[in-house]
Amino acid sequence: xxxxxxxxxxxxxxxxxxxxxxxxxxxxxxxxxxxxxxxxxxxxxxxxxxxxxxxxxxxxxxxxxxxxxxxxxxxxxxxxxxxxxxxxxxxxxxxxxxxxxxxxxxxxxxxxxxxxxxxxxxxxxxxxxxxxxxxxxxxxxxxxxxxxxxxxxxxxxxxxxxxxxxxxxxxxxxxxxxxxxxxxxxxxxxxxxxxxxxxxxxxxxxxxxxxxxxxxxxxxxxxxxxxxxxxxxxxxxxxxxxxxxxxxxxxxxxxxxxxxxxxxxxxxxxxxxxxxxxxxxxxxxxxxxxxxxxxxxxxxxxxxxx
Amino acid sequence: xxxxxxxxxxxxxxxxxxxxxxxxxxxxxxxxxxxxxxxxxxxxxxxxxxxxxxxxxxxxxxxxxxxxxxxxxxxxxxxxxxxxxxxxxxxxxxxxxxxxxxxxxxxxxxxxxxxxxxxxxxxxxxxxxxxxxxxxxxxxxxxxxxxxxxxxxxxxxxxxxxxxxxxxxxxxxxxxxxxxxxxxxxxxxxxxxxxxxxxxxxxxxxxxxxxxxxxxxxxxxxxxxxxxxxxxxxxxxxxxxxxxxxxxxxxxxxxxxxxxxxxxxxxxxxxxxxxxxxxxxxxxxxxxxxxxxx
Numbered sequence: 001x002x003x004x005x006x007x008x009x010x011x012x013x014x015x016x017x018x019x020x021x022x023x024x025x026x027x028x029x030x031x032x033x034x035x036x037x038x039x040x041x042x043x044x045x046x047x048x049x050x051x052x053x054x055x056x057x058x059x060x061x062x063x064x065x066x067x068x069x070x071x072x073x074x075x076x077x078x079x080x081x082x083x084x085x086x087x088x089x090x091x092x093x094x095x096x097x098x099x100x101x102x103x104x105x106x107x108x109x110x111x112x113x114x115x116x117x118x119x120x121x122x123x124x125x126x127x128x129x130x131x132x133x134x135x136x137x138x139x140x141x142x143x144x145x146x147x148x149x150x151x152x153x154x155x156x157x158x159x160x161x162x163x164x165x166x167x168x169x170x171x172x173x174x175x176x177x178x179x180x181x182x183x184x185x186x187x188x189x190x191x192x193x194x195x196x197x198x199x200x201x202x203x204x205x206x207x208x209x210x211x212x213x214x215x216x217x218x219x220x221x222x223x224x225x226x227x228x229x230x231x232x233x234x235x236x237x238x239x240x241x242x243x244x245x246x247x248x249x250x251x252x253x254x255x256x257x258x259x260x261x262x263x264x265x266x267x268x269x270x271x272x273x274x275x276x277x278x279x280x281x282x283x284x285x286x287x288x289x290x291x292x293x294x295x296x297x298x299x300x301x302x303x304x305x306x
Numbered sequence: 307x308x309x310x311x312x313x314x315x316x317x318x319x320x321x322x323x324x325x326x327x328x329x330x331x332x333x334x335x336x337x338x339x340x341x342x343x344x345x346x347x348x349x350x351x352x353x354x355x356x357x358x359x360x361x362x363x364x365x366x367x368x369x370x371x372x373x374x375x376x377x378x379x380x381x382x383x384x385x386x387x388x389x390x391x392x393x394x395x396x397x398x399x400x401x402x403x404x405x406x407x408x409x410x411x412x413x414x415x416x417x418x419x420x421x422x423x424x425x426x427x428x429x430x431x432x433x434x435x436x437x438x439x440x441x442x443x444x445x446x447x448x449x450x451x452x453x454x455x456x457x458x459x460x461x462x463x464x465x466x467x468x469x470x471x472x473x474x475x476x477x478x479x480x481x482x483x484x485x486x487x488x489x490x491x492x493x494x495x496x497x498x499x500x501x502x503x504x505x506x507x508x509x510x511x512x513x514x515x516x517x518x519x520x521x522x523x524x525x526x527x528x529x530x531x532x533x534x535x536x537x538x539x540x541x542x543x544x545x546x547x548x549x550x551x552x553x554x555x556x557x558x559x560x561x562x563x564x565x566x567x568x569x570x571x572x573x574x575x576x577x578x579x580x581x582x583x584x585x586x587x588x589x590x591x592x593x594x595x596x597x598x599x600x
Contacts, residue, residue: 023502024423030410031477032429034470039436042447049447056453105338110331118585119342123349125581125588127531129549130570133556134352137563143364145351177348184592237442240533244553258442258534265446266538275446282443289438 049275056269067276077277079252080260081284083168084236087256088288091172092231096224099179103186104216117187124180132244135174136161139245161246164253171241171254182227189223190216221300229292236285257281352574356380356567363563376564383568386559391544392551393572396530399464399547403529406469407476408522412514414471415480416506420492437474441534449538463539464532468525476521483517484510520591523584530577548573 013021025032050067054060071077102120106113126134138144139160147157160170193216201211217224239258242248248255261281265274350370355363356379358372384390417423418430452463471477487510495505511518533549540546546554552569559565581588 020421021423024417024421024426027413027417027421027502027506028423028426028429030469031414031433031471031474034410034467035429035432035436037451037470038448038467039439039444042444042451045450046443046447049450056450102341105334105341108334110334112335113338116338116342117589120345121588122578122581123345125527125574125577126349127549127573127577129531129533129552130352130573131348133552133566133570134348136556137567138348138351143563145347145368148366148368177345181592184589188592233438233440237440240549243533244556261442261445262534262538265449271446271450278443278446282440285440 046275046278049272050279052272054271056271060272063272067272070273071276071280076252076255076260077280080255080257081281083253083255084238084257084281086168087172087235087238088232091175092228092235094172095175095179096182096227096231098176099182099227100186100220100224102179102183103190106183106187107190117184120183121180124178126178128240129244131174131178132241135177136245138174139170162250164251167246167250167253171245174241182231185223185227186220189220193219218301221296222302225292225296225300229289232288232292233285236281236288349574352567353571355564356571358564360562360564379564379568380572383555383565383572386565387551387555387569388543389548389551389555389569389572392546392548395461395540395545396547396549399461399536400526400529402461402465403468404522404525406465406467407473407525408518410469410471411473411476411480411521412506412511412518414477415484416502416510418477419481419484420489420505420510421502433474433477437478445534445538452539458539459541459545460539461545464529464535473525473528476525479521480514480517483514487513516587516590519584519587523580523587524591526580527577 051062051064052060053063053066106117106120123131138146141147141157141159141162144160146160151157158166161167197215198211201215206214237258238256239262242254242256242259243262246254248259257277258281261274261277264270264277351368354370354372357375357377358369358379359374359376362369362372418426418433448463449458452458455462457463457466491509491513492505495509500508531549532547533553536547536550537553540550543551543554552566552573555569556566
């Protein structure tokens with residue numbers, strides 16, 4: 001009797017185990033199917049698209065690597081990529097530095113800081129379209145409040161979104177307004193900075209700057225890396241704000257990668273070319289992310305014993 | 307003399323830090339309050355301008371408080387554009403997308419966290435990989451897929467994918483949460499004859515309410531906010547969502563700032579209510595997701 005039970009266990013899964021396997025597949029089915037439908041199949045299909053010209057109306061035409069050649073010859077491609085990279089390389093670090101400073105300011109044990117935290121977070125809940133509509137008025141050369149504000153300090157009125165050199169900085173300026181979520185993440189991370197450690201360093205003669213650099217920044221470095229990677233991936237995909245506020249202008253100063261992909265796909269109906277551009281952007285995002293992880297080995301500090 | 311000086315310096319030494327602390331606290335309050343004001347000004351300007359007469363908007367210096375609260379701006383905004391219809395469409399899309407996200411994420415997370423089956427680790431690494439996958443790479447092929455299915459122009463592309471584990475990030479979040487709950491609960495229930503369905507619905511889901519609420523709130527925000535997908539999939543005005551509708555409003559009534567601002571304020575209001583009603587979950591959720599990256 002017992003021999004046959006162990007024998008069966010050795011031969012294959014028991015009925016109970018089979019039941020668990022079945023349940024496992026059943027409950028994971030939404031993801032498995034979703035992965036096949038919305039990720040695996042579209043990605044494969046999009047490789048096929050790259051090799052074809054298609055306007056969704058006439059039959060597809062095989063063109064080989066022609067779409068890749070077009071990408072090399074297209075002057076809008078480096079322009080859109082440079083504009084997008086400007087946001088990732090200049091905008092994201094500035095926003096994170098600001099979010100970090102806010103978090104440091106709110107990490108002081110003084111009364112009312114949770115009310116301040118709410119106030120700093122609040123703008124981030126503004127729907128993207130609403131804030132694009134609002135900020136395009138804030139930047140308005142004649143009736144916007146930004147010009148009125150800088151006028152108080154004697155700075156002459158600017159054309160902001162209508163001036164090629166100022167359009168990107170203006171959009172980055174707008175981004176400072178919605179750093180609330182990053183601030184909250186930093187604030188949570190700051191709770192891991194042990195006061196005893198700071199005190200010990202202070203007794204050992206470390207000044208405030210040294211303590212900040214060698215303790216606070218070191219402990220926070222994984223959180224900074226997380227915010228940086230999420231922020232850079234997000235900034236590479238900026239779309240709604242530029243479509244609504246500038247439509248890529250003035251003089252293509254805010255022509256962003258996703259906006260250019262959108263135009264090719266849904267305004268020029270060049271499906272193959274749009275797919276090729278999307279792959280290019282995807283590979284750049286992957287390369288950037290990998291690069292950040294690689295560089296992070298030099299500056300991110302993980303506490304051992306965890 | 308020397309003793310006196312020492313005593314005096316000791317006095318200032320014990321006194322000094324207190325004055326210093328008070329000064330520092332004062333400086334902190336001034337700085338942080340100034341920042342708070344500058345953070346709130348854009349929203350205040352938006353809301354106050356939505357009640358202004360158009361003549362009050364275009365004056366220098368800024369008029370912060372309108373002479374009379376013109377609720378008519380809202381009536382007018384909802385009249386010249388079918389904002390009520392857009393709001394209803396948004397509510398339908400958000401409802402079905404969020405329901406799908408919550409149910410699918412809970413089920414999939416349960417499978418990854420509490421059941422053992424061959425291939426689980428492989429699929430879990432696929433889940434992690436798809437968390438990092440930028441949306442844009444599947445944008446065009448997915449559009450063609452939905453076009454071939456005849457779904458373009460309906461709410462289906464905006465809702466159905468969420469019923470199929472459409473948001474890997476939330477699956478990951480719930481899976482981490484389930485793993486923190488004691489396994490003895492499942493074992494005891496199984497001994498009592500409960501199946502997976504009962505364990506999930508009667509034990510794990512009730513225990514993971516905070517995490518599930520976070521998923522629901524963040525998913526409401528994401529779908530309410532979404533602009534790109536409604537823009538490409540909803541091609542007739544009568545099924546536009548607020549995000550797409552207000553953008554079109556903005557383009558066609560460029561000079562009527564008070565109407566645009568009333569529309570934008572109407573779009574912001576439900577999110578503000580949600581935020582104040584569930585503030586705890588916002589903060590908690592960000593912390594949970596922030597930790598998720600490590």
